[in-house]
Amino acid sequence: MDLLKILVLNTNDESLLDVLAVANTLHNKSGPFACALILGDVKKCSDALTNFQMELPTYIGNGSELSDGNISHSRDLNENLTVLNGFGFIKLANGLKIGYLAETSKLSDSARAEVLKNFQELSEQTSADILLSYDWSEAISERENLILGNSLVDQVASLMKPKYHFTGKNEKQFFELDPFVWDHTNEHICRFINVAQFKSGSKWAYAFKINLLEGLETIPDNLIDNPYLEKPSGKRDLVPDPETDNSSAVSKKQRKPKQVLPSECRFCLSNTKLNDHMIISISKFSYITIAKGPLTTPGNDMDFSGHCLIIPIEHIPKLNTAKQEAVITDTDLFKDLNKFEESIAEMNFKRYDMSTLIFEINSSNAIHFHKQLIPVPKYLIGNFISALNRQVHMNNEKFKSNAKLEFKEFEGFDDKEYLGLVNDHETNYFQFIIRETASSKPKVYISVFDKDERIDLQFGRRVAAFLLKQPKRTMWDSKVCFQTKQQEEKDVSNFQRAYKNFDFTLK
Template identity: 45%
Template sequence: MVQAKVLVIHLKNESAESVINKVKRLNEKSGPFECIFFLGDLLSKLDQVDISTLPPIYCFTSLPDSPVNGSDEVQANLTRLNGYGVYQMTNKLRIGYIALEEAKCNELKDKILEKFKLVNAPIDILITREWSTHIAELKDRLSGSDTIDDVAKLLQPRYHFTYSDNDTFFELNPFLWNEKESVSRFINLATYGSGSKWAYAFNIKIETDDDIEDEHESNLPTNLISNPYSTTNIKKRPMDLIDTDGQQVTKSSISLKKPRKVLPIDCHFCFTNPNMEDHMIISIDDSAYMTTAKGPLTVPKGDMNFPGHCLIIPIEHIPKFNNVDGQSPFETPLGKDLLAYERSVVNMNYQKFDMSTIVFEINSERSIHFHKQVFPIPKYLIMKFNESLDRQLHFNNEKYSRNAKLNFEKFETTSDLRYEAIVKNSNMNYLQFTVYETPITEPAIYVSKFELDDRLDLQFGRRVVAFLLHLPNRLNWDSPTCQQTKEQEMIDVEKFQKSYKEYDIAKSK
């Protein structure tokens, strides 16, 4: 067993000189590295300068008109990996790569899978421009390619790097591939200058021919999560292919969405998860609790000296709230608790801060843990909700053609029989906005049903409210603009609690 020290970096818009200086510094500080992978195309820059003193560099490109797929050595120490393929280094490290953008990944899916089906898993490093859809969904991201899911399942990479999201550094907790105790890690590297991590150094063991038996990792990480690609409940279709490893490969370009099983121990909203961020809790009642939002959309405004964006969450790990067939979910202890929390925040926002309130929720069998998002809205903007909704609907339905088409129905009261019919049917999956202009008038309710197999934009609610509030750069909760330190989060919780004290339903019992 040999160890190799590897560096992966994501640079863009840097001069050749700056690129070389950064690499030299990293190599001196944390190296020397066996090899360096450059995410994104920096080839044209490196081609101009002398890199002979540096470790071998690999650049990923996707030349649109080039017939070349695969590697070619541009100069000594500089190799281009174009399109998609597998590259074996002299030290036996095996690299799989797909530098193609989402549309190309989908278009060439069959060819790509054909190629990767011949590769023995696990592969050491997989580098793809795009995210897999399963991991993108875990992060509430809209993009991602099914092709990458299938390739990840075929190759079972020990490290999977992506680079289509320039602003986000994201590392998923490690997970295992079935019985083979091969640990897999997924990392999206941000670009240099984004404020997020853009370089990643690691040691990787290279299996040589003499130690095939020793393929188990002796020390498994303690923060393992369930495999995000786990294929339980997968439905077989006649079009599916089964390869020699028994791995299922979908030939059709339509994805087979499988429910992800996230156990309470890995769930952000479950108290049994030891990593749950309990410093964000505002109040806990018998069946539900309330927290501030991570990376809040709203910002302090007027008398409200805290963001005000909060979540109302059932204590029980349930994907949807309308889960008892035939019964009104509002009449259960949970339903009553959720509604009491919702109303209490509506009251506080209006009485203390002269603000209206919008609540957004997704009721889906595919969700991990149901929750309501509550946003304080200045009164003069609440009238424009319809307009914002229409505008985002237009984008969703016309521009993002792969998304489920949404169609909202408006109800003037929760006792509307058509509304009751939706919430009392536990098979129904729907998005809901509740718009409270004031706490005394009935809220307007907007509901759009969807099918379980539909590809849903999980950020739709936040998108509509971000547009309404003219806060486009706060759309993503994990963007550098929205992220807060733990200290900031604790200060905001304290401020929220101070204002909320007299409204708190848990304390009034």
């Protein structure tokens, strides 16, 4: 089958007729297109459109309101004009499969469960080539530090696994996420795209070609991790509860943590696919590597990024595990990690006159515990509390589904209250450590959360990015943070050269 050429545009009530006319023009000049898909907050698809002649099949999403009050009631206005109301799924004569989902935040739990149930049943039979949604997915919205997401979109997208997912809720800005793979078995790739609105000054029309056959797409070089798999396991899903007779009931069971074996873990030395070219130094109980997609960049006298990870050799999700009997600060692993931490902080201060920020997540639902260390100029480290408070406010007030964070400050690791928290294997917590100089007592900031609560896995990096005034480098897998293997090898070599006189494993 030949590639299908599709046109996607974003409009509103006022400019709908103008955009439909543009679609006809583009079809004649740049087409032919198999169909046009209209995004945007279009509420009034009135009968006046019945006589509007479209020269290609055109499908209009109704945006944030359900026409006729129906949750799913799409209708043909004429031979080439169809309104996609609420939610649903259509398969065109050419084989193109389109799923669609209007704004759903005002729906009751029972109505949301009905939507999800329908897509669950569909997903058992087919997938979607294209998904249209009024809202962004929550995972991608939070990944980009935006407030445009709806968790139901995440669930529908994960079920239908579209090749293209279009939305237009961010009316002012065009956005295209780097592609990711739904299923590594057949390399099923997805692209998420927000098309800006007509007359916004940003890209409001998007044309592309799609192949309906599986397995024929070239795998792009800029693949990122599936953002839906990165979502914390504490998120509660609106799934009908099979144990009740009430069809509107929703499950309160949390998703089980993903189980990853050491042979598959990207931090385990036993994994044959480990990026061992990134390793800086190995000790008896832990090792250090440079960070993939580092937040910091070389500058001044430091000819490497300085962003590194300290990783236990043992495959453990957290330090305070149930099998740990001794006081955590007395364990061999803690002492080993702390030696790396202290020696790197000493290097940062003595060689480069920089402080060191360390952050970690201790969670029962994690895969392999690690600490991240970032060099911070001394003139910026005093702004850490402001950066932390700002991100806590964002987390607690704007992302209501996240665990509410409240950090306590401690001097060093010997405070009784602090030890009571970290020694309890039931405790899950975020932790930041500030090592201002090579000899100053570390300042520790800790916030506990329940293992069933949703957490932002990028919280620590968001704080550090704001502190360092590097908003574009917040996400490790963004284009601006990408390093080639050759660049990573150079970073390791330069780090090792600078660290040589501080590395306790060489003494």
